Amino acid sequence: MEIAKSLQQIPSSYIREILAAASDKNVISLAGGLPDEKTFPIDLMKPMLESLSDMTEVFQYGATAGYGPLLEFLGDYYQLPESHIAMICTGSQQGLDLIARAYIDPNDTVVMEAPSYLGAMQVFGLVQANIVTVPQTECGPDLDALEVVFFEQSPKMFYAVPDFHNPTGVCWSLETRQRVAELCIKYNVALIEDAPYRELRFSGDAIPLTSDFCPDHSIVLRSFSKIASPGLRMGAVTGKRAYLEPLIKVKQGADLHSSVPMQALLLGLLQHDNFELHIDKIRALYKTRYQKLFAELQRQLPETCELKAVDGGMFVWLSLPECDTFALAKTLLANGVAVVPSPVFYPAHDKAKAALRLNFTNATPDELEEAVKRLAKVLQEQVG
Amino acid sequence: MEIAKSLQQIPSSYIREILAAASDKNVISLAGGLPDEKTFPIDLMKPMLESLSDMTEVFQYGATAGYGPLLEFLGDYYQLPESHIAMICTGSQQGLDLIARAYIDPNDTVVMEAPSYLGAMQVFGLVQANIVTVPQTECGPDLDALEVVFFEQSPKMFYAVPDFHNPTGVCWSLETRQRVAELCIKYNVALIEDAPYRELRFSGDAIPLTSDFCPDHSIVLRSFSKIASPGLRMGAVTGKRAYLEPLIKVKQGADLHSSVPMQALLLGLLQHDNFELHIDKIRALYKTRYQKLFAELQRQLPETCELKAVDGGMFVWLSLPECDTFALAKTLLANGVAVVPSPVFYPAHDKAKAALRLNFTNATPDELEEAVKRLAKVLQEQVG
Known part of the structure; x- marks a missing residue:
């Protein structure tokens, strides 16, 4: 075949x-990108692991967007505005795949920094996107090159990893974030902000998400693989409802929903006092x-x-x-x-x-x- | 956007x-297709649920095809021939989605019985397949109509639910299975045999899988949603290695792999004496x-x-x-x-x-x- x-x-x-x-x-x-197994918060997950057998409802079919109590928690955790929602994915990798499938037709232009995350290139390659790259500086994407691409090629989206980029480790400056957000609004380009490493800052002060400066022109991908455990395959996508509803529709065909016991386990962990x-x-x-x-x-x-x-x-x-x-x-x-x-x-x-x-x-x-x-x-x- | x-x-x-x-x-x-919650074997899963916290390896990234010990177990469980392999999916729904994405170009012909499973129509619709239907009789597909379609339209695959079909409940006769397998071999059509209800026979004797008569022209989708728990989102796909490798490649972009703790939990359940x-x-x-x-x-x-x-x-x-x-x-x-x-x-x-x-x-x-x-x-x- x-x-x-x-x-x-x-x-x-x-x-x-x-x-x-x-x-x-x-x-x-x-060569890999594996977290150290010693960091897995198994002790913090243990109480919930042992409670799951009393939670019959997590073993039944669940909602495609995710386990209600977890979605509710994430709304507060990420301080989502009223018009925004969260959805749960089988790892943030699936969130990226759903975005590509929901929005990209063959030859639609997607912008990335070069170099960029391999898994994103795979996903956008599978939907036959026209991938256009801009060079990366020490502060983030080359802003002049980015504006030229936005202006000349009318891309549908700009995929980026502003916090501790894979592979370069670059963290975008505040000014770059503000400017990228302005450009996304000006040229009506959706920013796909992939933030799997955001919580792994060990020097300097946290900088707002780029999406904070263009909340209605962006989708944010969150991963729990680095701060909880990659084996769970738990990620989340947040953004305005109109952006996420098509993702939920694709996810229904893709896997109906993500594992509910894993979602309950993640919720227990995020709510743990010592998290x-x-x-x-x-x-x-x-x-x-x-x-x-x-x-x-x-x-x-x-x-x-x-x-x-x-x-x-x-x-x-x-x-x-x-x-x-x-x-x-x-x-x-x-x-x-x-x-x-x-x-x-x-x-x-x-x-x-x-x-x-x-x-x-x-x-x-x-x-x-x-x-x-x-x-x-x-x-x-x-x-x- | x-x-x-x-x-x-x-x-x-x-x-x-x-x-x-x-x-x-x-x-x-x-209206739904939910198993009764009373059937969830939570007591049989409890020992493994409580052991997971001692199994650090299940919290790390895993292999895309699945958790090794589970794959090994399934090889025996399904008595797979040497040239065949199993892979784990986030529910058998994902298996179907991976098949569609790995093999179907827009306008490729996929044959189904009419009526047919809604989730399959969604998935094949998303890859813009040309869905052609044949009528269903009490014994399975109308074989004359099926041969005409195979002959005239050279379909890439025939998607079918031979055991207790959704929605009609029809179970294909032995003769129909043998004949469908012959036709798939003769016209080089891949049979996608979806078997989520196979274990739910409450009258009469079990009949071999249709794929047993054309093992190298078929892919079998297995679900654990009806005999274990749908919330886990655990399914498996089996078939010859050459058929499954493209699915593994797509799955890598789709979600890297399915939840490993859920795979270990499923293995514990399948190995339980009382399963x-x-x-x-x-x-x-x-x-x-x-x-x-x-x-x-x-x-x-x-x-x-x-x-x-x-x-x-x-x-x-x-x-x-x-x-x-x-x-x-x-x-x-x-x-x-x-x-x-x-x-x-x-x-x-x-x-x-x-x-x-x-x-x-x-x-x-x-x-x-x-x-x-x-x-x-x-x-x-x-x-x-």
Whole structure:
């Protein structure tokens, strides 16, 4: 049976392949985007896990938009205005997929920063969007380039990860957020603000969501994978009712609704008195991991490599002199360290600037030190 | 933001509307397809629910195809041949959605029986399939009509619910299964065998899956919503590896993977010593419900209505003299009983024969008796 044309255009995921190779016991992986299992708030979930067997209603079919008590809680938690609603998704990845399916016709233009999140490129690729990228600066998207694209190409939406971007770790400045919001309103472009790393800030002060400056021109994707547990597959989408109703309609065909026991479990966790304390602990842990990785990289890397500091998230972006980063990643893997080469984060691989994405949340300080040792050795030989 | 053209063609679900109205306390609903909450095997799930907090790995990201131990178990459970695999979906509804997305280009032909499952029509509608129907007889699809369609229209797939069809309750005969399998092989059409009600047989002997006669030309969708709990959103898809790999690729973009704690919970349930006994109890319960409904209908309905006996499942199909079944369903609702009129189960509403779908699994015997009383009163007036 021949597969659909839309799927034929999707390349097999390089990351999946490298992650498979990285499961070798002799390889230290900085390639994935996994939270540390030690951060899972299982103790805080335990009371609700044990209560579920008394909650018959969570085992019945549920509403497509989500479990009522959780939706009600999230309305307060995110301080949604009257005209906005929340819906629950099977991970925020599903929220993104629903947005693409509900709104994008083949050849509709979607703008992203380059580099960008691989899962978003996959999803928009599947609906055959015309993906147009703008360069990313240290403060966020290049605003002039963004306005030109908005003006010339009338895109339907701008997909962005303003907080601790995947893969670069960049956090948009307040001014950039305000300006992007203005442009979205001016050119009637919907901002799809993906915020999975927002709570993982370990330095500096929180900045408002970009969507706070254009609430009626945006949809926000929230993830509980980094602050609770990815295995639950719980995400939420918020936005004005008119934007979300088509998503609910697509979700009905996609999976009817997300697991209700998992939604009840998430609600129990979010309502737990110690949940904020738990997030503080994650931040503290990841800060030490990041500082260790950053210090080791600064100490050991050749000067031709350029390292950007981050204030949160899960990744550091290491820029390199021009080279074949796929070949480099392969050599690194053979030397016991897995990383992700930059081209996979660009819709057009050949437009990528040479760089590596390094994850710091899922390796111990000792492993991070050893990983950098292996990385530095190869980089000294190849680009030093 | 304008919605995608594919979504514009999907009518809002009449069933959702009627189900909302049916939640009125004064209405007895035979409209839904809900299992009785009393059948949820919460006692059998309790040990695993309480063990989950010791299973850190289920809270981490998982494999897209599913939780390894569950996949391994299902391989044995379904006695899959070496070349076949299982994958886990967020309900079998997602399995169907993945099949449509992985294989159907706009205008590709998909064959179904008429009437057919509404959720399948939605999903194939979203990918803009050309849905062609063949009439259903008491033994399954009209085989001559099916061969003509296979021959003339070269469909990509034939979607079917051979066991206790939704909405009609028809169970395909053995001969029909063998013949459909032959036709699928002869004309190279993939059979999508949706089997959510298969375990709900309360009379007669089990018949092999149609796919057993064409294992390499079929994909089977399994649901745990009727024998375990719909709230979990757990389904499985089985078939040859080459058929399932594209589904896994689409699922990666759709939700990365399904909830791992729910998969572990399902595995614990399937492995429980009393699980088979539990299914026997569901069958016995639904048999008494069905017998009650059937007897009351036979006793009270006007002779112009035609009732078909069923050997399992959740629905009875009540054929009526030609009339406006939408108007009838509205009148019935005003008289305190909710049912689903036949046109919603046809891709072309105007081709529907007048009938009502009646569910017997989610009302008590007293409610069933009262519902039939209300139903009969209106039918006597309108079509008696």
